[in-house]
Amino acid sequence: MHVWLRWCCRALVSLSWVIVYPLTYLLSIRRNRKCPPPANPLLMKSATTLVSMIAKRQVTSEEVVSAYIDRCKEVNPYLNAIVEPRYDAALREARYIDKMVASNEKTPEQLMKEFPLLGVPMTVKESIAVEGMSNDCGTVYPVRNPAKKDADIVKRARAAGAIPIAVTNTPQLCMNWETYNNVTGLTMNPYDQKRTTGGSSGGECALLASAASVIGVGSDIAGSLRLPPMFNGVFGHKPTPRLLSVEGHNPDCLDPEFEEYFALGPMVRYAEDLTLMLRVLRHPSGPQVPLEKPVDIKRLKFYYMEYDESYITNKIGPDVKKAFDKARAYMKHTHGIEVEKLKIKNVGDMFEISVRVLFNIQHIKNIYTDPQNRTGWVSLWPNVLKKMFGLSDHSLTAVCYGVVKKFFDTLPKSSYNNIVKQFEEIKQDFDRALSDDAVLLFPTYPAPAHLHYRVFSKFLNCGYLTIFNCLGLPATACPMGLTDSGLPVGLQIVANKNNDHLTIAVAKEFEMAFGGWVPPNKQSMITIKTA
Known part of the structure; x- marks a missing residue:
């Protein structure tokens, strides 16, 4: 990385730290309400299980949808994650599905094949169009302008039997790693109100983590399908480019290269639902990813990197280090696999490359x-x-985007061309190392969720995320349990292009080994069950 750019970045972070740290501490003092734990047993089942139960007439879709609507109403005052609900419409759709199931002569297996998401509620990030619902993506407008039609992935989910119950909060135009805007306000972490849910899919992950949603969809151009899952202890998957259509997302883009770096994808509480969601949402003309192909974990190569070597991001803290050590020890003791350190020449330059390319x-x-x-x-x-002068309805990051974009546009094209050459070499090195039979364990972020707004002094750490947008590699955010202070921690599982099935298989393995999603205030939940 150019020395002057590194110096400027570190100076900006230092300046931000002086302003942000005391301010964020003061703003967090009164945020101390605890999100209530889930009590309804239906909320503790995966979408895959619920579909089977509905198809076998063990439970009705209306019962499931009602349970999730009640949970949304219970937790949203603590989280502020919902932009607009569609509860009445969702209940009507659930009753319609129940009538269809009751009057249908098809076997449960036939129903599940025809409707893989039969009667299951889902939530949708506000930036992804749901017909009739808000799609303004956190932007202040003088009049309401609801989506005219469903985005492609929402259309596919509904055709498979899913029922959207709400659209969820996002920063303005998805331009922040903190979920705040001047329309809906700030979304809070269900494990600790003082802490961020991450962004830009923070509203979606807050509902998932609090058991107010079981499956959801979000978007990712700089980590938004991975950072919120890390901070909220759920699973997220950034797929291989173009596996899912991005049609119907706000903001959109006219650049044909956009879809090489930007993706829509699923976020879930249970790892098995990632495969289910990708099967339903994938676009027919997308790349051939063998989602149904069995994966033998013992035959995979495992690599790890604990740092991006840029010397501009922070190194991982003890909580993330512990998650890595757990994963490596498990693979060695359970499967006899030594997780090797991956060395890629010039990988430390990927921070600058990612910023310039994006x-x-x-x-x-x-x-x-x-x-x-x-x-x-x-x-x-x-x-x-x-x-x-405090007269703008736009968020700080939306305003700053234009200034930063214009700055990078003024840099010499010759320097960008040199970066692209180096970038191609790094991509080839990753391609050779991962091939079609390896996964890479990589930090999602150096530490668990921080206090609200502190991302303004930690934004450089998002280099851990943008590297894989730039490289176009599929990555699964996998929870690895809670820290001693009760905050979720996790890591990214990365594979070569078109090998999404490998990262998801490893996520399922780690879920089985370490428990996956843990409900917020689990101790209170145990007390409720015992009472």
Whole structure:
């Protein structure tokens, strides 16, 4: 990385730290309410199990949907994760499914094959269109402008029998690793209200973690299918590029290269539901990923990297180190597999490469996009000045995006071309190392969820995430239990392109070994069951 860029980044972080740390401490003092634990046993079953129960008439879709609606109403005052509910419509759709199941002569197996998500409730990140629901993605508008039709993945989920019950909170135009906007406000972590849910899929993960949702969908161009799952102790999967259609997402982009780095994907509480979701949501013209192919864990090669070697991100802390040690010890003692350290030449430059490559994407819809000309921009300075004087309805990160984008656009093209050459070499090295029979264990973030807004002094650590957007590799965020202070911790499982089935298979193995998702306030839940 260029020395001047490294110096500038570290100086900016140091300045932010001085401002952010005392302020965030003061803002967090009064956030001390505990999210109630789930009590309804239906909330503790995977989507895969619920589909089977509904098909076998052991429970009705209306009972399941009602249980999740009640749970949403119970926890949302603690979380502020829901932008807009669709409870009445969801119950009508559940009753329709129940009538269809009751009057159908098909066997449960036939029903499950035809409707893989039969009668199961789901939640959807607000940036992904659900017909009739808010799709403004945290942006203040003078009038409501609901989605005119479902996004492609929502359409596929509904055709498979899923029932959307709510759209969930996201930062404005998905441009932050903290879920806050000037419409819905701040979303809080169900394990500790003082702490962030991450972003930009933070509302979705808060509902999942609190057992107010069982399956959901989000988006990812800089870690949004992995950082919120890490902070909330659930599973998320950034798929191989183009496996799922991105049609119907706000913001969209006119650059044909956008889909090489941006993805929609599933987030779930139970690892088995990742395969189920990808089977349903995948686009017919997407890459051939063998999701149904059995994976023999003992025949895989396992690698790990505990640091991105950029010397600009923080090294992992003790909680994440403990998660790595657990994973490596388990593979060695259970399967006799030595997890080897992976060395990739020049991987330390991937921070700068990721930033430059992602900011080189053109025509992403943002607050500066000219409404009369999608390829043009309006002037930066009115929005910047309004923000400086507290007169803007836009978030700080949405305003700063334009300034940073213009800065990178002014850098010499020759330096970018040199970066691209180095980038191609690194991609080839990863391709050779991972081949079709290996997975890489990699940090999601150096530490568990921090206090709200502290991402402004920790944003460089998101280099742990953007590296795999840039490389276009599938990555599964896998929970590895709770820290001593009760916060979720996890890691990323990465594989080569089109090998999503490998990362999910390892996630299932780790879920079996370490327990996967743990309900918030689990001790209170045990007390309720015992009472």
